[in-house]
Amino acid sequence: DAGVIQSPRHEVTEMGQEVTLRCKPISGHNSLFWYRQTMMRGLELLIYFNNNVPIDDSGMPEDRFSAKMPNASFSTLKIQPSEPRDSAVYFCASSKQGASEKLFFGSGTQLSVL
Amino acid sequence: AQKITQTQPGMFVQEKEAVTLDCTYDTSDPSYGLFWYKQPSSGEMIFLIYQGSYDQQNATEGRYSLNFQKARKSANLVISASQLGDSAMYFCAMVTPLVFGKGTRLSVIA
Numbered sequence: 001d002a003g004v005i006q007s008p009r010h011e012v013t014e015m016g017q018e019v020t021l022r023c024k025p026i027s028g029h030n031s032l033f034w035y036r037q038t039m040m041r042g043l044e045l046l047i048y049f050n051n052n053v054p055i056d057d058s059g060m061p062e063d064r065f066s067a068k069m070p071n072a073s074f075s076t077l078k079i080q081p082s083e084p085r086d087s088a089v090y091f092c093a094s095s096k097q098g099a100s101e102k103l104f105f106g107s108g109t110q111l112s113v114l
Numbered sequence: 115a116q117k118i119t120q121t122q123p124g125m126f127v128q129e130k131e132a133v134t135l136d137c138t139y140d141t142s143d144p145s146y147g148l149f150w151y152k153q154p155s156s157g158e159m160i161f162l163i164y165q166g167s168y169d170q171q172n173a174t175e176g177r178y179s180l181n182f183q184k185a186r187k188s189a190n191l192v193i194s195a196s197q198l199g200d201s202a203m204y205f206c207a208m209v210t211p212l213v214f215g216k217g218t219r220l221s222v223i224a
Contacts, residue, residue, distance in 0.1 A: 033212070043205065043214040056211060091159065099211030100147055105159035 002026070004106035006092050012112045018080040021109045023092030024073055031098055034067055034077050035091040037108070043091075048099060049075065055099075082113045116141045116208050118215035125220050127196045134181070135191040135218045137206030147209040148189040150180065153217070154202040162204075165189055196222045 005024040013019055025032045033048040047057040052069045060067070064083070069075040079086055089110050093103040117140040127133035139148065150162040165173045165180045173180040181190040193200055201222045206215045 042216045045211055045213065048211055089157065093159070100209045102149070102161050102164060103159075103212055104161070105151075107158055110157075 004092055004094050004104055006090075006106035006109050008109060009107060010110045010112075012114065013082055014114050015083055016081045017113075018078065019082045019086075019111060019113070021077040021090050021092075021111070023075045023077070023106060025075070025092070025094030026104055027073065029094035029096055029104070030072070031095045031101070032069060032075050033093040033095075033099075033103060034075070035093065037089045037091060038087075046077070050098060079111075082111075084113045087111055087113050116143075116146075116213050118206050118208050118213055120206055120215035120218050122218045123216075125218055127193075127220065127222055129198060129222055129224050130195055132192060132194045133196055133220065135193070135204050135206075135220065137189045137191065137215060139187050139189060139206075139208050141187075141208065143210075148180070148182070149207045149209070149212065150178070150189075150191045151205045151207060151214075152200075152202045153205065154199075159205075163191070193220075198222050198224060 007022045031050050034046040035043050037043045046059045047067045049069045067077045089108045091108045093105045095101040095103050119138045146167045148165045152160045163173050163175045163178045165182045172182050177194045179192045203217045203219050205217045
């Protein structure tokens with residue numbers, strides 16, 4: 001079975017540009033999570049969805065960040081406009097049901113904003 | 115609010131020796147779960163082991179075991195017979211939802 005699939009693996013963009021990160025969760029998983037990892041702050045939960053509905057977005061840094069899950073097999077995390085401080089590794093993860101279960105992580109997207 | 119503390123930024127261990135990675139947590143919820151994840155230099159996050167707050171026995175998964183001391187609010191990871199491939203970052207995490215500690219970098223020496 002395929003794991004969580006994220007694209008792109010690497011993204012380099014200039015400040016002010018829109019960035020869209022994509023995630024395909026494991027088939028049959030009902031919960032999806034977006035995390036950001038930086039050296040300074042470690043792994044931070046940005047938002048998570050249950051059955052395509054956002055449950056907790058309190059970790060989303062500011063209005064420049066938005067996440068959608070239009071269906072059970074696809075989610076996007078958008079940053080508009082991007083800033084250098086957004087540079088990080090962004091992970092998508094999924095679980096069978098809910099936030100109490102084991103998470104399966106994608107390979108991450110390394111974002112660099114110049 | 116839930117909080118995870120990993121006090122060891124880095125650890126060294128000799129190959130074939132056992133090593134303990136510390137993790138303490140803070141929560142007011144009576145029901146919670148604790149996880150350990152491994153992140154090698156390639157960057158992926160790999161699940162290692164899970165302990166539920168009501169589990170009577172300490173969790174074990176192959177060479178990994180979790181020393182769960184509820185009264186002390188600690189959930190230390192024990193890796194037995196360390197291998198060179200165990201060199202990685204190790205993260206302790208708590209649900210719900212999953213909140214991670216800062217991690218411990220383990221280096222296994224031949």
